Amino acid sequence: MHFSKMLLMAEGEMPLEIDAEIRDGSVTTIYGKSGAGKTSLLRILAGLLQPEEGFIEVDGEVWLDTKKRINLPVQKRKTGFVFQDFALFPNMTVAENLRYAASQKNSDTFLKELLGMVSLEQLADRKPDTLSGGQKQRVALIRALIIEPRILLLDEPLSALDTEMRSILREEIYQLHQKFNLTTLLVSHDMGEIYRLSDNVIHIDKGKIIDTGTPHDVFGASRLSSKIQLTAEVLRINRTDVVNVVEVLIGNTIVKVIATDEEVSDLNIGDKVMLFSKAFNPMIQKIG
C-alpha cells in the first residue's frame, strides 16, 4: 500500500502530506496531536475526502491516482470504517444494522457468529440508543467487519469509553485482528492501546510524518538502557525548598516521584512523561 497526498485543511490551510507504506496484515497506529490530520488521513483512505493529488494502491488495486484520474468511489473501496461516534443507525436494531451492512451472500449464521464473538446475541433486537458505549462500539466494529473489508480503519475507537471498558475492548480488538488478520489503521493517543495493538506507529504532526517505526522506536523507549519504562501523565507538581514531588498517573494508579529542580523545570501538568528505572533499584514483592 502506498499513498501520498496533499490536502488543504479548513483551518489555516494545512497541507497534509503523507507518504507511507503499510504492511499487509499489520496494525498501524496513527499518532499525533489533535488537528494533526489523523482523521483526514483515514477519511482520504476510505474515499470520504478527496485529496488534491495523490496515489493510493491497496493490494495491487489502484484506489486513487489523480494523475490518471482514477478515484474509486467510497462504496467500492470496501473499507471497514469505525467512526468516533460509532454511527450506528438509530432507526434499526442491532441485528438490522448488521443485516443492512451484510450483502446477500453473508448468511445469518455468519451474522450470529460475529454477534457471538463479542457476546451480543442477547441484544440483537435492541435499538442502538439503548446500548452502553462499549456495546455500541462492539456493534460498530462487527458491522465494519461484516462486509469483509480490505482494510479496517478505526478512528479513535476507544476514546468515548471509560478506562475499564477500554482495556476490555482493546483485548477484543486484538482478538478480532488475530482472527481476521486484517490490515488495520488506527487513530489513537492512548499509549496502552498503541503498545498492545500496533505493530507500527506513524507519528504525524501538522500534516507531516515526523516518525515511523515500532511503538518502541517511535516513543524512544528503546533508546534508553533502562529496565523498567512506564509512560505516565503529570497530574501535579509540588515544588518545595528541599525536593519536588511530582504526582503522575500510570494507567489507573497515581504514583509520587521525587524530581530535581532541573527535571521539573520544563514539566507541565498534563505532560506525557516516561518513568524509568535501572535494573537494581526497583524492589519486588509477591502480592498473591
Added chain:
Amino acid sequence: MGIDLEPLWLTLELALSTTVILLVIGVPLASYLAFRSFRMKSVVEAIISLPLVLPPTVLGFYFLLAFSPGNAFGKMLESVFDIRLIFTFSGLIAGSVIYSLPFMVHPIQAGLQGLPTSLKEASYTLGKSKTETLFKVLLPNIKPALLTGIVLSFAHTIGEFGVVLMIGGSIPGQTKVASIAIYDEVEALNYSAAHFYSFLLLIVSFSILLLVFIINKRLIRRGQNL
C-alpha cells in the same frame, strides 16, 4: 340548509394531490440542497423560499401570465402536452405545488442537515448507494421533519387563497375551493354558508396541527428513550 359540499371536497383533493407531489419532488430537492454545495445554491434557495414572502397574488399573477395560452410557455404546454393550466384543477395543483414548496423543502432539508454526517458516511463505507442511504438510513431518522413537511404543505394548501383565485378563478366543481367559496358567500352576504365553511376549515386545521404535535412529541420521546 342546502350547502354545497363540493368546495370542501375540492379543497381536500387539492391539498392531498399537492402534498403527494411535493413529497415526491421535495425529498430529492431537500437532500440535494442539504448535501451539495454548488455555485448559485443561494439563488436556488432564495427562489424556493420566495413564496414565503411574496403576496400570493403576485405569484398568482405571474402564473396566470406564464400559463396562459397566449404566452410561449402556456402555448408549449398546450401544444406539446395538451395541458391547459389556466382555470383548471391541474393548474391549481401546479400553482399550489410551487406555492407550498418551501413548507416541504425547509423542514426536510433542516432535518437532513441535523443528522450526524457519520451516519451517511458509514452507510457509504458499507457499500450502499446514495439513494439507498437516503431511503433506508437518513429519511427514517428524520420522521418528525418529514411529518412536519407533509402537514405544513397540506395545511398551507388548504388555507391558500390568492394563488388559487388568480389562476383558477371560481369555477364550481373545478376550481372553486373552500377558501374561495367563503369569499363568494360573504360577497353575496350569505353569512351562514360562509360561517359553515369557515368553521369547518377552522376545525380541520386545528385538528391536523394538534395531531401533528401529539405524534411528533411521541416520535421524539421514543427517539430519546427507546
